[in-house]
Amino acid sequence: MLKSKTFLKKTRAGGVMKIVREHYLRDDIGCGAAGCTACCGAHEGPALEPQPQDPASSLCPQPHYLLPDTNVLLHQIDVLEDPAIRNVIVLQTVLQEVRNRSAPVYKRIRDVANNQEKHFYTFTNEHHRETYVEQEQGENANDRNDRAIRVAAKWYNEHLKKMSADNQLQVIFITNDRKNKEKAVEEGIPAFTCEEYVKSLTANPELIDRLACLSEEGNEIESGKIIFSEHLPLSKLQQGIKSGTYLQGTFRASRENYLEATVWIHGDSEENKEIILQGLKHLNRAIHEDIVAVELLPKSQWVAPSSVVLHDEGQNEDDVEKEEEREQMLKTAVSENMLKPTGRVVGIIKRNWRPYCGMLSKSDIKESRRHLFTPADKRIPRIRIETRQASTLEGRRIIVAIDGWPRNSRYPNGHFVKNLGDVGEKETETEVLLLEHDVPHQPFSQAVLSFLPKMPWGITEKDMKNREDLRHLCICSVDPPGCTDIDDALHCRELENGNLEVGVHIADVSHFIRPGNALDQESARRGTTVYLCEKRIDMVPELLSSNLCSLKCDVDRLAFSCIWEMNHSAEILKTKFTKSVINSKASLTYAEAQLRIDSANMRDDITTSLRGLNKLAKILKKKRIEKGALTLSSPEVRFHMDSETHDPIDLQTKELRETNSMVEEFMLLANISVAKKIHEEFSEHALLRKHPAPPPSNYEILVKAARSRNLEIKTDTAKSLAESLDQAESPTFPYLNTLLRILATRCMMQAVYFCSGMDNDFHHYGLASPIYTHFTSPIRRYADVIVHRLLAVAIGADCTYPELTDKHKLADICKNLNYRHKMAQYAQRASVAFHTQLFFKSKGRVSEEAYILFVRKNAIVVLIPKYGLEGTVFFEEKDKPNPRLIYDDEIPSLKIEDTVFHVFDKVKVKIMLDSSNLQHQKIRMSLVEPQIPGISISPDDISNMNLNGPEKKKMKLEK
């Protein structure tokens, strides 16, 4: 065992500092080939196969291992992930470079390397005595790494030859760098470019499509003119950011207008928080979610956010002039104070590309291999891909990854990754929306399932330790119909001293999910159960969610109970937390429970218990509202599904009963009690939930809208908001209050999980509670599992474990949970939208009453109360003369010809499904009433079934 020392000099924060580090070289690092006698298997984990039976390559017929360089790994990871590619040597040098350059690729390559089937081996070449190379004078780090890779490749070839004389094993060096390849060949290393190698795999032609197309410098110049200005190098950007000439921020493309985006500036400075970018050239090839550097434009060039809705529809990619025309359209005259800081992208600090779902828009030219791909997410630009199977991919949902965006190209270049299935099919669409929202939905792996309890399961003596037997209590659960994951149950009884005992019993999921095992890790990753319209993506395996943890009636179940002693005015006298065993006496639906409470002649235990609960809940709710809790509203819909085809046959807004709020009230109480307890016990690492108060500017739209109806909404505190919302009634317009509440909901901030040690503002604005957490749904939320564990430690019923008391780990968990919750919410909305489409597809076109929620420059957003459906009515259409539109932001109102639209106006719209764009089938709404000539259509206008452009009948103006 030899060692040597390297001396590295590094500069940090301006100063030059000499850093001396040791670097040990070893001779006990194995080559990774199973059965290699020289290395005597000096490692564990996945190894290379001794005789790889790899896909026959016409270039190198003998068995071989692959050794890719950094750029191949970074750009062609999709190819490497293919099951056909096996036996790959990943050098430490390569892996470190990948790690520094792209975290997602690094994670993917590690996942691949851990897969036994793939036979990937990571060779620690930097610490191997024979493959270590020192940086030479005048050699830069990149060249040194390239040389290190070649040295390792050469060593491998010699080493394998030594293994046995007749062994034909070869190591093939894969690089896309021409010079590097030449040098390798000179040194006698078999080397190919990735493209050459993949094309030589005659058995797997489909791999070619997965190749990332990276145009070489050569053919870049010839094709057309340069559209975009150059991105500045990172060093310049950092300099600029430090000196303040550039600002760093996250790029957020607009969903509604492809020529507009905002950049959220990082850091705490108050001014210039949000910068607007307008026009293709100013967007300069940035893609949604990228971290970019922007330069502020002089004030004279500032613009206001346009309220225009604009989609990229041109097929021809050379019509840059046309784009400029459209850009001009955005710049309409606006008042001075509307102007927002405007900038342009000067460079990209970090790309945040991921594979995108979408559809192929086949090129008009037959036999063309270049096609445009339209992502499902409208914030992502269209991507040009090269494929031979365009005809088979047409009409399918596919996944595409971006490879790059050259300066002379209108669209980014990408490559095909995966085919999901036919568009419009329920399974495909569900898959798409799960993928687009990054919802982990694969079936649970064997490793995860192995931690489930063995069936038949029963409560044992051991389980009863630290547990109270509450099976004698008259406990029941109240849930929506069809609910199989029942995580809460309630009871209420009168005590001898006249007080009431109320218990909330929550499924004891943390008893089954032990910290740190695969089951725990998987649930932590999923974070939440996602409810789609026809499907549920469970956070924990079904055995737990629908059976062992579910507090079904008439079976013994483990629970975590929170028991209060209250007097009749709902004041808490005593709180007790305990793990318990319960036996629920009834599983009721909200309607059933309501029926029991209302029918006077029922006097059984369950009913009296429910009545007691209901009485207390009403008092609790009153108290809560007095404190300033908000009652907001959002239209929620339920689909009635056909039991066989699972197609939606009816659409209904959710009904709210007294019992809904009864259960909710006690859940809130339990959550608050638990939050207090765990924060008391673990002031540094309690997992809590907060709801920040929205900044006053959020309410602007609500206040303006109310003012147009001569109502005043006070927004200084939650309480005054709640009160003014209560008072905002109009005798002639009963639905106004609901509309105002819907608008108020839109003004709110997201509630988030956080770790108490990392934050000092705990307030929950919406519930008006100083502290809050989630405790009551551990089957479907991971946050509750953590809270259960904390509480169990606090009451001494369970032992602690290292990660639980590590606030940084907890903060990481919170971050993931917040992300998953947000994504789950979006996925649910997308699922509802898809099913609404299916519903209207079967229903044909209908006319409904609607209320205007927002007014835009060229459209109005309306809400249809009957279906809880929201949609946009456009007033500008292609190939039609634009109507005279006057938009007033102050009131806000939109004047079309002679009709004025205000927020909350009642209109009548026609709803139909627009399938002109296969990818984005959408609900389309057109105005029926009030009638405007040239704009509205007649209600009984069925003659024009041509959905793409309904003809307009001239109607007489009514006003």
Next chain:
Amino acid sequence: MAGLELLSDQGYRVDGRRAGELRKIQARMGVFAQADGSAYIEQGNTKALAVVYGPHEIRGSRARALPDRALVNCQYSSATFSTGERKRRPHGDRKSCEMGLQLRQTFEAAILTQLHPRSQIDIYVQVLQADGGTYAACVNAATLAVLDAGIPMRDFVCACSAGFVDGTALADLSHVEEAAGGPQLALALLPASGQIALLEMDARLHEDHLEQVLEAAAQAAQDVHILLDRVVRQHIWPSPDYPLLQSGPWGCFSPNIPRVSWHRQGWYAPHFMLRTPQLQ
């Protein structure tokens, strides 16, 4: 962008060692003729010099003299050029004082102080270059210097640090690993009996992990002992069998070094005046 990966998936640390391996240790005894005992040690890039005077009469205030045992006086300093950025004060700051105190506690537990009542033993340690594990290097250097001075001890005192990264305990942390901010534990051991002379950790570490880290540190300290033992032998009977500057860095993992120390088999240098330690 991404921080340093302290332990790769393949089980190698930043400098190429495995989790339980020590850095290369080189040491010399009797580097100064003037002092009663002296030693110099290199543990990787950490370099320390120890000088021992005594036992001698109490210097300064007589009131400090202890009636039943010798007073152990330890002073720690680190050279201004020992770290990447130049230090202002070589000694006397809070950290140096604390280190001196820890060294004193360590050696009070190892030196048979009751043999020299009313006298004083001075141990001066200076760190010339700091690259992690300064306490351990100081203890190891001081042990050799005390041995060189012929002061009777219960046993060697061997020290080593250990850290904890991604569920694995790392022995003998380098500066890079220390700077990463994980928990770090310093352990001084009397290797024959396995008794702990000093254990120090001032970071948060869950108690479930403590045993694992302690185990790693103890094992590393045992390995240090084997190496120090060889240095002592080499010093007394220089022989080509034990080339001084090539004591392998991996201690017991190296096949040509016997795992069992001769010390334990009851062999003692006569002028050490050691008493057989009570073996458990």
